[in-house]
């Protein structure tokens with residue numbers, strides 16, 4: 001009997017189990033948390049903060065679990081056209097409302113994870129063991145199993161590390177004499193604070209979401225409608241400019257955003273809980289693809305491979321893209337990491353490129369990077385007026401088109417013609 005063991009039952013672990021279930025007789029998912037229903041839990045503290053699912057990620061989830069979007073919508077998660085029922089602001093300018101063909105599924109993170117978990121566990125051969133931490137890997141030249149808290153070992157033909165950003169797998173590999181992956185870091189000292197509110201239909205004139213991008217010179221945040229007629233409001237600030245959790249100060253911070261939409265909700269809607277904080281120190285990429293002899297029988301995926309600045313809402317989508325790569329290359333670590341690196345590269349360059357626009361963020365700055373950044377800023381201004389640029393920009397941000405789509409001649413002409421509006 002061929003068995004795969006997946007460490008971590010969050011998004012990346014569940015999607016890994018989904019694709020491995022068609023190859024392995026048994027897929028055992030192990031998580032240190034006790035997990036049930038659509039509740040926030042200790043091992044996924046970020047679930048208490050706003051999570052946007054990019055269209056590319058939603059499309060992959062739909063491929064893995066046909067009907068998921070409609071099912072979650074039937075359970076109360078709203079869906080909307082990205083630029084129609086929701087408002088996007090970049091550098092304080094609203095992206096022009098236009099049809100994009102992109103769908104936003106406004107499910108809470110716990111609801112989305114729970115929906116994926118239920119469907120994954122319904123697959124033949126997939127089992128979940130909760131309340132059980134992995135403490136090490138077993139094997140020599142090849143990884144042949146995992147060690148669990150309490151000392152038990154479980155043998156495996158393939159072990160997937162989906163334990164997230166705090167993964168200890170590099171240490172575990174080193175203990176067995178294997179090379180540790182190099183790490184790339186871009187520190188941003190980002191702070192989030194989030195709170196939920198009761199939603200009334202008249203809020204935001206009936207729109208379902210507003211996203212105010214955090215940019216140099218602009219604090220950011222967002223509010224999205226969730227199942228249960230709630231607003232989920234998150235405020236954000238980079239480089240130590242963290243939103244406070246005291247309710248009055250939370251409201252004052254919301255008032256400093258470049259547009260009033262989020263503040264209106266914070267001021268007018270009835271709060272349902274207290275603000276909760278989250279600190280994100282920086283993006284972290286583990287370069288397994290650079291290891292000359294990647295170990296057989298072990299692969300890392302999701303945040304364990306690369307954890308992105310959450311402002312750009314890429315993590316779940318890149319985890320889903322990683323699962324597609326896993327489906328094709330689970331038996332070939334070298335090829336898996338090469339293909340996964342190509343996927344990560346796109347999102348990494350977009351997000352770290354944006355972060356490096358802050359003079360206080362340290363990292364490699366190239367002339368090409370500066371040109372791309374200046375062009376991207378101009379594209380954001382153009383997206384305020386021009387439907388083609390707005391549509392292309394949103395498709396690139398949603399990872400459904402490559403960034404080079406913004407260099408198509410008809411887009412370039414419109415971007416270069418753009419002038420910031422006089423306020």
Ligand SMILES: Cc1cc2nc3c(=O)[nH]c(=O)nc-3n(C[C@H](O)[C@H](O)[C@H](O)COP(=O)(O)OP(=O)(O)OC[C@H]3O[C@@H](n4cnc5c(N)ncnc54)[C@H](O)[C@@H]3O)c2cc1C
Pocket residue numbers: 007008009010011012013030031032033042043044046049050051052053054132133134135162163164165192278280301302303304310312313314315316317319
């Ligand atoms: C504040 C914040 C906001 C975010 N917003 C967005 C967003 O808007 N859009 C988006 O796409 N992404 C967002 N992300 C990223 C997103 O949460 C992750 O990319 C996504 O959850 C995939 O992560 P993962 O499954 O790899 O790991 P995680 O979600 O971190 O899960 C790791 C799992 O491993 C388990 N685990 C850990 N150690 C062990 C162990 N030793 N043994 C057994 N189990 C273990 C944990 O209990 C947990 O279940 C955000 C992240 C943060 C921090």
